């Protein structure tokens with residue numbers, strides 16, 4: 177599970193047409209194992225019903241400060257209890273009115289009371305008309321919340337409900353989830369640490385339209401970058417071409433070729449505490465890249481391949497053990513022997529090996545079965561798990577290696 181598992185999330189929903197999207201967010205948080213207490217403002221209840229959220233969370237849904245108590249006296253202290261026990265408060269969508277209430281410390285509805293009582297991190301995902309968003313009053317209120325440590329996600333530019341395009345659309349929900357995870361992870365075991373993660377395969381050009389590539393989806397690397405962020409780290413993700421969304425709160429450096437990945441990774445490793453090389457780097461590239469599209473002829477075509485640099489080994493040669501280095505070994509048999517060989521050949525502290533011939537493990541899948549081979553001779557076999565869970569366990573192990581070396585560098 178990710179950092180959301182077992183956490184108490186208060187989800188405040190305000191009266192915007194984007195309120196219907198909060199139901200999907202709520203479902204995602206529940207599926208990730210969070211206990212979600214939903215608070216609907218009076219205006220939100222005009223757009224979505226408590227029953228929607230009750231059904232998703234199987235918990236009471238809060239809203240009308242006075243009506244709820246009249247109907248159920250046990251809720252008489254809900255306006256303080258919910259906020260006191262929260263691990264994070266997420267307001268999505270956040271309207272201009274609620275942002276103003278929170279900025280000014282008003283306590284005239286259940287959501288505002290909860291926010292005032294709570295000391296948990298606050299995440300706001302604004303959604304409103306572009307004029308309301310750009311108004312100096314709203315901007316000043318958002319600035320007040322940010323100065324107090326709140327996280328702002330969006331809004332984005334796009335089509336608004338009134339039919340015009342402008343700034344004011346709710347951010348993608350995966351960004352809201354990412355920001356919530358990052359807020360929960362603040363001050364975690366990798367706080368103050370710099371982590372570099374590589375992901376995806378590389379594309380090695382043959383000519384302007386063709387390349388040599390591999391089947392890596394980048395899912396494992398992206399999950400590792402998110403797990404490191406959730407542990408409090410500042411993360412740089414160097415990624416080959418993938419069809420995955422940019423993860424929230426992570427500096428992403430997109431690259432295409434192994435040589436570009438080598439340059440970006442070596443640059444990012446300067447001053448880093450941890451490198452996790454999850455990328456499936458092409459071992460070879462076409463020795464010559466044609467600047468014109470190769471024409472089809474009836475004959476066989478021979479392409480000479482030249483070796484690419486081994487990025488992990490190059491990082492080890494340049495930086496030694498100044499940072500902890502984690503490598504991967506995707507094998508089709510002889511897993512233990514190959515992992516041990518790579519541990520030493522590449523100067524890694526940890527090699528995460530998997531047998532890609534096993535169904536459900538490796539390229540493109542959502543799950544992976546990994547065994548971690550440590551430089552100290554330790555062997556830890558993990559069961560088949562979803563990649564985000566594998567990532568959490570690898571980052572925990574790597575984080576312990578970083579911690580054992582002492583002093584945060586930031």
Ligand code: C5P
Pocket residue numbers: 434453454455456457458459484485486487488489502503504505506518522
């Ligand atoms: O040798 P092999 O490609 O199996 O090694 C896998 C490990 O080495 C992975 O961590 C991968 O990211 C890294 N690697 C590298 N540079 C290469 C090839 C692999 O850093 N050119």
